[in-house]
Amino acid sequence: xxxxxxxxxxxxRLFVVIxxxxxxxxLLFQTRTPPVQLSSWPGNQTGDIRSDSGPVPIAGEAVxxxxxxxxxxxxxxxxxxxxxxxxxxxxxxxxSHAPAAIWGAIDLxxxxxxxxxxxxxxxxxxxxxxxxxxxxxxxxxxxxxGNHIWVDSGRYRTGYAHIQEFAVExxxxxxxxxxxxxxxxxxxxxxxxxxxxxxxxxxxxNPLEFGALDGAGG
Ligand SMILES: [Zn+2]
Numbered sequence: 497x498x499x500x501x502x503x504x505x506x507x508x509r510l511f512v513v514i515x516x517x518x519x520x521x522x523l524l525f526q527t528r529t530p531p532v533q534l535s536s537w538p539g540n541q542t543g544d545i546r547s548d549s550g551p552v553p554i555a556g557e558a559v560x561x562x563x564x565x566x567x568x569x570x571x572x573x574x575x576x577x578x579x580x581x582x583x584x585x586x587x588x589x590x591x592s593h594a595p596a597a598i599w600g601a602i603d604l605x606x607x608x609x610x611x612x613x614x615x616x617x618x619x620x621x622x623x624x625x626x627x628x629x630x631x632x633x634x635x636x637x638x639x640x641x642g643n644h645i646w647v648d649s650g651r652y653r654t655g656y657a658h659i660q661e662f663a664v665e666x667x668x669x670x671x672x673x674x675x676x677x678x679x680x681x682x683x684x685x686x687x688x689x690x691x692x693x694x695x696x697x698x699x700x701x702n703p704l705e706f707g708a709l710d711g712a713g714g
Contacts, residue, residue, distance in 0.1 A: 570649045572627040572694050572706040573672070576604065576656065577679070579622070582712040583607045583614050585689055588702040600700040601655070602708060605679075605689040619688040622679040623663075624656055626670045627694075627706065634666035641691070642683025645676050654703075655693035658685045 575582055586603040589596030593603075608618020630649035638644050641657035647670050660680020670676060681688045694703045 570629050570652065570672070572652055572654050572703070573710075574625075574627050574707050575710055575712055576625050576627050576654075576692050576708065577606065577622055577690060578625050578711075579606060580711055580713070581607045581610070581618075582709065583612070584709060584712075585614050588704060596702070597700055600702065601657070601691045601693040602703050603689045603691055604708070605687075614687075614689065616687050619679055621660055622690075623675045624659065624677045624679060624690055626672055626674050626676050627654055627708070628652055629672050630654075630670050632664045632666060632668045632670050632676060634662055634664065634668075636662075638683060640684030642685060643677070643680065644683075647676070651697060653695040655691070655695070657691035657693075658682050658689060660688070 582604050583606070584602050585605050586593060588602050589600050593599050593601050605614030605616075606618040606622050607613060608615055626647050628647060628649055630647040630652070633646040633648060635641075635644045635646075641655075643657075643659040643662060645656045645659060645662070645664070647654045647656075656677065658679070658681055659677040660682065661678045662676070663678065664670060664674070664676045679688050679690050685691075692703050692708060694701050694706050694708075
């Protein structure tokens with residue numbers, strides 16, 4: 497009698513144990529899976545079809561703000577194209593740069609013939625200079641930003657999109673003024689330009705407040 501009943505009980509026990517383990521594993525994954533992100537750009541290959549790009553704001557650490565740039569030894573400063581004939585082809589928070597909290601950027605190109613408008617021939621492969629020091633985060637073939645670089649110094653993060661060719665590698669320490677790449681039209685872009693972003697304490701801010709067009713218009 498015992499021998500007849502035992503296999504059934506054994507199978508039942510095994511079944512219960514497997515179900516219990518399944519529940520435990522499920523709960524572990526539930527608690528360990530990070531919250532769903534509304535956007536994972538850069539690296540999001542399927543998402544937004546905007547012509548320009550920016551990441552979802554990262555929940556910043558609560559850093560006391562005592563004036564922009566005053567507490568960071570290394571704030572972004574200057575024009576990432578470094579040329580007096582730099583022109584802005586799309587402003588901050590407008591068009592594909594809206595809403596600014598997510599997509600805020602400015603588009604920069606070169607007016608090589610002095611007619612006041614950007615021209616592609618003069619813009620292709622213009623060197624891009626880091627506007628502050630930090631660590632490079634290089635992403636190739638992202639959508640919609642194309643070849644993209646973050647320069648991250650902790651409090652500040654600058655973004656450079658649609659790059660034609662990289663001049664630095666992922667993880668490389670970057671000095672302000674260093675050439676990090678060359679202007680292109682990779683990703684979702686209608687022509688060569690630099691999409692330039694500045695993030696402070698995880699918040700998208702206007703690059704013009706950091707001198708992104710300083711020296712331009714001459
Ligand atoms: Zn843009």
